[in-house]
Amino acid sequence: MTDKSNDTVAAELIEKLTSRKAIIGIIGMGYVGQPLALRFSQLGYKVLGFDIDQKKVDLLNNGQSDIEHIPASAIKAANAAGMECTADISRTSEADALIICVPTPLNKYREPDLSFVTETTESFVPYLRAGQVVSLESTTYPGTTEEELLPRVSSGGLTVGEDIFLVYSPEREDPGNANFTTNTIPKVVGGHTPACLEVGKALYGQAIDRIVPVTSTKAAEMTKLLENIHRAVNIGLVNEMKIVADRMGIDIFEVIDAAATKPFGFTAYYPGPGLGGHCIPIDPFYLTWKAREYGLHTRFIELSGEINRAMPEYVVGKVVRSLNERRKSLMGSKVLVLGIAYKKNVDDMRESPSVEVMELLRDAGAEVAYSDPHVPVFPKMREHKFDLSSVALTPETIASYDAVVLTTDHAKFDYDMIRANAQVVIDSRGVYRAPAENIVKA
CATH class of the missing domain: 3.40.50.720 (NAD(P)-binding Rossmann-like Domain)
Structure with missing residues (x-):
């Protein structure tokens, strides 16, 4: 004292x-x-x-x-x-x-x-x-x-x-x-x-x-959660819309771009292979856990979490169907995952959905490799383990894989070269807007 x-x-x-x-x-x-x-x-x-x-x-x-x-x-x-x-x-x-x-x-x-x-x-x-x-x-x-x-x-x-x-x-x-x-x-x-x-x-x-x-400190703590839950819920919404639009033969990215021209009442969120980073995939569950202490069930938040956590499986399902259409099985196929950081142009691997996509592919019997200019060697992670290094991208390398899965849209990727040489690209980020025989939107 x-x-x-x-x-x-x-x-x-x-x-x-x-x-x-x-x-x-x-x-x-x-x-x-x-x-x-x-x-x-x-x-x-x-x-x-x-x-x-x-x-x-x-x-x-x-x-x-x-x-x-x-x-x-x-x-x-x-x-x-x-x-x-x-x-x-x-x-x-x-x-x-x-x-x-x-x-x-x-x-x-x-x-x-x-x-x-x-x-x-x-x-x-x-x-x-x-x-x-x-x-x-x-x-x-x-x-x-x-x-x-x-x-x-x-x-x-x-x-x-x-x-x-x-x-x-x-x-x-x-x-x-x-x-x-x-x-x-x-x-x-x-x-x-x-x-x-x-x-x-x-x-x-x-x-x-x-x-x-x-x-109060409580108000500050709740502010942070609201910021990130807002993003998680809206990303969950647009991921669900992506699935519906895909089934209807509609390009969800075209729809979002058109809706974003409204100068009020709409904020554009884009779908992807799942949520990544330390905040968005985790923070909503801090509030749902604490809310139970007060006898409350945060259904809206938990539903968005279910949708977002299902996205890696949705992407892998697209890989399976794409290979089937080419008379190939996922088991034994060579699959290249493009981008394993959780967001574009960074080296941050925390909660990256790309890693879950890689694990699902590996567990199904695929021969998995990755390329990421920001992550030269797969890092040590608490819950995930791969003994891999980033593959250098050349026309010959791209062509050697049965499928290429785009999970993180880094600016350093040569997307024209990838499209020109890949047998099939499963695009979970909406990079390829123009239709092409070897482009599958996921």
Whole structure:
């Protein structure tokens, strides 16, 4: 505890943050943590990056990048400005702000797995001191900050809102989208108390162009879920429309493009082989799980989840029918999957539906290969295993496969060359709009 007045603790921390004299600790140096660390470093803050992976720590400290869209030059510049990475969690005591950017996956029962958040918090609790702010950015269900972080942060006798400050501010990153950077994406911030909110606004106010304060951490947590559930539900809708349109002999992409000319009341969403990324396939289930505590059944959200999870099987069904029409069986056929990152022009493999397509093809007896200019070697993943490297695309290579499945529409692919040489292309992204004998839309 501190013998300073409560207002003085908050005021001194706010002054440190706004004058950029504060030390910013980023816990979890991945797709969310790294851009945030670089942004604070660019502004002149001393940054401490924490990660349990010593190899990642060493890589970053040596000025190298493990994320494709973050150049090594940016890491080197941050290091030169004083950024340092460490696996020593006791050094969290040095930081004035601790920003938690760790994964929040689902377990095998599709229930929230908060172990990364809770174990991370417990690891730094012994080193907490008065005059710090703890901000959780990981996506989670409403109530997590109050139910999981609050008791842990206050367990050592520090009073939240007086001695130490607790904030929830959901991450908003869109890898591969050149139109937005960390500082140009508005930042939602919720505090456990009014004082916590003021500290949270001071923390992010220097780094982000626009701060969007809300009245509680619960409201901030729900905001993040609504954003991603909105996308998941609308993608589920358009995926279902794709199936109906296909059965009717209608090109769903033509329909969407035409509907998108309406200047009001319509937002274009496009179908695909399923949902990918850390947020959209996972976040809806955080709310459905929490809603059951209140006796509610979120039917709309769960239905969209069922539709989206069925898309990889739909794509593989198209592969099977395409091969059958060519008097071939899926078993024993050579199938090339184009693009295994979850979205175009990035190397992010999290929850990629392409991997499930590959597994379904493999399990059915196909000889599976892949090509992805952003993923040269199939990475180690918790739930998926392939001992494969990316295949270089040439006319001869393309022609050697019985089927080519386009699952991620990277800009680096030569689509004209692929169409000209492939025996059949199963297109799940709507790249090929003009009809062709060897193009099958999925």
